[in-house]
Amino acid sequence: MKKQYYNPDSTENFMDAKIIGGDPSGIINTSRSPHKWALPLYRLMESYTWYPEECNLSGDKQLYNNLSDDMKRAYDMALAQLIQNDSVQAKQLPEGIAPYITSPMISACLVRQAYEETNHARTYALGAEEVCSDVDRIYTMDKHEPALLRKNLAVSKMYESIQTKNNPDSQDILKIAAANQVLEELVFPGGFCVLWSFKFPGTSKAIGFVQRDEQGTHVPLFKNIFREIKNQEGIENSTLEYIRNLVKHMVNEEKIWTKEISKPLMGFSDKAIDMFIEYQGNSVLTNLGLEPEFEITDGGPLLEFVRLNSMLSKDRKKTNFFEISVGDYARNTIDEDY
Numbered sequence: 001m002k003k004q005y006y007n008p009d010s011t012e013n014f015m016d017a018k019i020i021g022g023d024p025s026g027i028i029n030t031s032r033s034p035h036k037w038a039l040p041l042y043r044l045m046e047s048y049t050w051y052p053e054e055c056n057l058s059g060d061k062q063l064y065n066n067l068s069d070d071m072k073r074a075y076d077m078a079l080a081q082l083i084q085n086d087s088v089q090a091k092q093l094p095e096g097i098a099p100y101i102t103s104p105m106i107s108a109c110l111v112r113q114a115y116e117e118t119n120h121a122r123t124y125a126l127g128a129e130e131v132c133s134d135v136d137r138i139y140t141m142d143k144h145e146p147a148l149l150r151k152n153l154a155v156s157k158m159y160e161s162i163q164t165k166n167n168p169d170s171q172d173i174l175k176i177a178a179a180n181q182v183l184e185e186l187v188f189p190g191g192f193c194v195l196w197s198f199k200f201p202g203t204s205k206a207i208g209f210v211q212r213d214e215q216g217t218h219v220p221l222f223k224n225i226f227r228e229i230k231n232q233e234g235i236e237n238s239t240l241e242y243i244r245n246l247v248k249h250m251v252n253e254e255k256i257w258t259k260e261i262s263k264p265l266m267g268f269s270d271k272a273i274d275m276f277i278e279y280q281g282n283s284v285l286t287n288l289g290l291e292p293e294f295e296i297t298d299g300g301p302l303l304e305f306v307r308l309n310s311m312l313s314k315d316r317k318k319t320n321f322f323e324i325s326v327g328d329y330a331r332n333t334i335d336e337d338y
């Protein structure tokens with residue numbers, strides 16, 4: 001059942017808040033929550049605040065204009081698919097899962113993430129306008145690129161259970177939490193790798209900001225949401241099977257997609273892509289507290305490429321206490337419950 005915006009008849013103590021199925025008053029109390037990880041995570045999100053205008057794309061346009069048609073298509077396709085990912089997230093977070101999350105502090109984190117997804121979409125819009133110089137073409141590529149349409153449909157299908165039911169139960173919400181984890185940790189990284197490979201300074205900086213949001217805060221948010229619901233409500237065998245099949249299906253879709261858009265790029269061999277995507281699939285399952293599905297234990301050269309380009313990696317190189325930001329300090333407490 002969806003929570004009420006304001007419920008003056010609530011008798012639920014803030015420290016007794018449930019993640020779903022609770023009876024909240026509708027008031028957000030950031031000082032009182034049984035979910036100890038939520039406020040530090042929210043503060044970390046705040047510390048990561050950035051704006052698309054910080055990424056100067058003016059030099060990227062000339063570099064883009066010098067590319068071959070195949071290379072331009074790779075850039076365009078990656079950009080178009082990332083736009084769709086964030087568009088889905090910006091809608092399904094506040095409209096899909098958030099209405100059923102009854103813990104006020106966790107609800108606040110979801111609102112913050114929805115803002116960040118919109119910020120990411122705005123960043124990609126600047127790329128389409130300033131680098132590709134053809135916004136309409138980028139935003140309608142799914143009309144004439146079957147591979148892009150297939151990938152977009154695979155992403156949107158993950159959220160069907162929240163769209164097709166008027167009153168989703170705890171197992172449906174577990175499935176949606178898992179879908180969020182799949183999108184953030186499995187579906188995004190291939191596109192990031194492709195855009196980073198062009199070594200465009202503005203684009204690389206922008207993707208670094210986006211990746212830091214996704215890996216640094218969105219992944220732990222849904223890791224904890226999933227585990228909280230599982231601990232509170234339990235998980236049925238059919239839900240476990242659904243999630244494992246979802247991960248296997250999206251690993252396959254991501255392999256097909258990444259191989260398609262990276263054809264003209266060096267370093268994206270089929271083996272390298274398979275290693276990276278399967279590694280990410282295992283990481284999704286491990287974060288959800290489930291057993292890995294794939295035998296792979298090494299993400300290969302593409303994982304190392306992500307780490308080299310990741311702003312999270314750069315943050316973690318700070319070892320002097322006086323150089324550590326509030327965000328770095330807060331990060332140490334996010335997963336303390338688990």
